[in-house]
Amino acid sequence: MSARRRNKKDTKPMLFTPLNYKLIGLGVLLIVVGFTAMRLENEVYGIISLYFSPVVILAGYILVIYAILKRDHKLDESSPNTTS
Numbered sequence: 001m002s003a004r005r006r007n008k009k010d011t012k013p014m015l016f017t018p019l020n021y022k023l024i025g026l027g028v029l030l031i032v033v034g035f036t037a038m039r040l041e042n043e044v045y046g047i048i049s050l051y052f053s054p055v056v057i058l059a060g061y062i063l064v065i066y067a068i069l070k071r072d073h074k075l076d077e078s079s080p081n082t083t084s
Helices: 002-010 018-041 047-069 073-078
Strands: none
Touching: 018 047
């Protein structure tokens, strides 16, 4: 029984929601795909290197930043208000 009590005490709330982690993973995947596509073409003035890859990389960075800054407002409403 003490192990159960200890597990309940040791649990800390997650920093992000599972959706945030999925968005961060998707953003990192986009960044890796963009750099990989740029490397595979291996040409300075190629269509993929000049147009496709930078857009995909930028989208990945924007998605990661959005996922870090996104808050779940439903969780904020359910938590008790301690400022009053």
